[in-house]
Amino acid sequence: MKEFNLCPRFEKAMGLLSTRWVGLILFDLLNGTKRFSEMEADLPISGRLLSDRLKMLEKEGIVERNIYSEFPVRIEYSLSEKGRELEPVIKEIQLWADQHVTPEEVAENEA
Structure with a gap:
């Protein structure tokens, strides 16, 4: 069988x-800059997993x-220029x- 190698950059991106x-x-x-709590409310994902993905x-x-x-400290997340290029x-x-x-x-995926 012939071995097929993808472009390593494409493979990394995918x-x-x-x-x-x-x-x-x-x-x-x-949609713009968001606080962690806003993202946690928007997405069906646990806070711990959201935190891990944001760090990645x-x-x-x-x-x-x-x-x-500020008090309390405010942390916001936004797309960088590199991230905005994915739009x-x-x-x-x-x-x-x-x-x-x-x-x-x-519906099948949600079941």
């Missing part, structure tokens, strides 16, 4: 974007974490999903 919940986090941040995205330079010296990709996936994913398929 691995990152296909990590569970990353797509929804990025989609949520396309911050390490990759896709998400920026801004800390404000056309995410919007195209949304367009594709709107055209090709049926409500029945969504």
